Amino acid sequence: MIVPLAHVLVLAVILFCLGLICTLVWRSNVIMMLIGIEIMLNAAMLVFVGGACHWGTADGQVFALMIMAMTSAEVSLALALVVYLHRRRNTVDTDEFRELQDQ
Amino acid sequence: METYLFYILAVVTVIGTILAITEKHPVHAIVHLVTSFFSLAAIFFLLAAPLIAMFEVIIYAGAVMVLFMFVIMMLDPGRTDQAGRPGLRQWLLPAILGVIILVSIGVLAAGYVTAPHTSSAITVREFAVTLFRKYGVAIEIISMQLLFAVVGALYLGRRRAP
Incomplete structure (x- = not known):
């Protein structure tokens, strides 16, 4: 391990909070919200890889790979939803999608 | 370095x-x-x-x-x-x-000290054995999840008849 595990954890916490702030601030734009979720998932992956390096077992790296597969599934579905919503209202602003009624 | x-x-x-x-x-x-x-x-x-x-x-x-x-x-x-x-x-x-949130988790993370392990480096072979032996079922499930995501994306992205 080249650095203490605490430094890796601090970096991951900083990245996670930046992703959280991105999701909260850009809550009117669906695409920027998705970008914030990506940043948060990357921070989680960093924790797993740092733990795997610290304890010398491959399990953490396996779970980082699982997170990556989960993210690609999530992104493909979410972007399909974005395209669908854009086709209905011609915008990606979440304030426009406040009605449940089908038009 | x-x-x-x-x-x-x-x-x-x-x-x-x-x-x-x-x-x-x-x-x-x-x-x-x-x-x-x-x-x-x-x-x-x-x-x-x-x-x-x-x-x-x-x-x-x-x-x-x-x-x-x-x-x-x-x-x-x-x-x-x-x-x-x-x-x-x-x-x-x-x-x-x-x-x-940053400060509260950061204080916890920065104070997290563990005994440094003298562990050997993880080789790709060890990674692959763990991935396909120990977590083989998870690989199957994650591949099914990717398939379902593709089907869902195709369903959402299709053009509806007017």
């Missing part, structure tokens, strides 16, 4: 992410995010995970970000100089919340 490299890459990652979340236009944000993910991949390499570093570059910086870029281009987001950023009031409260 590698220790300094880690801190330099950590600074690059954080700055790239900050630029990405403060950028007005989604396309510019994606480009900054790719920078951040590249340096994060280098950090993964330094943390003895070369396979994860490669997948980070191929899947994240390659596939996922290009998918974002495709969708943004398809949706026609408008000119970059007319894009609006949330006002200062909208930045204030989320920043306060984020900093509170």
Whole structure:
């Protein structure tokens, strides 16, 4: 391990909070919200890889790979939803999608 | 040497992410995010995970970000100089919340000391054996999840008859 595990954890916490702030601030734009979720998932992956390096077992790296597969599934579905919503209202602003009624 | 490299890459990652979340236009944000993910991949390499570093570059910086870029281009987001950023009031409260969470978890994380393990480096062979022996069922489930995601995306993306 080249650095203490605490430094890796601090970096991951900083990245996670930046992703959280991105999701909260850009809550009117669906695409920027998705970008914030990506940043948060990357921070989680960093924790797993740092733990795997610290304890010398491959399990953490396996779970980082699982997170990556989960993210690609999530992104493909979410972007399909974005395209669908854009086709209905011609915008990606979440304030426009406040009605449940089908038009 | 590698220790300094880690801190330099950590600074690059954080700055790239900050630029990405403060950028007005989604396309510019994606480009900054790719920078951040590249340096994060280098950090993964330094943390003895070369396979994860490669997948980070191929899947994240390659596939996922290009998918974002495709969708943004398809949706026609408008000119970059007319894009609006949330006002200062909208930045204030989320920043306060984020900093509170950052400080509280950060104090816990910074005080986290464990005995340094004298562990051997993880080889790719060991990674592959763990992946396909110990977590073989999880691989099957995750492949089914990817298949379902493809089917769902096709269902959502189809053109409806008017």
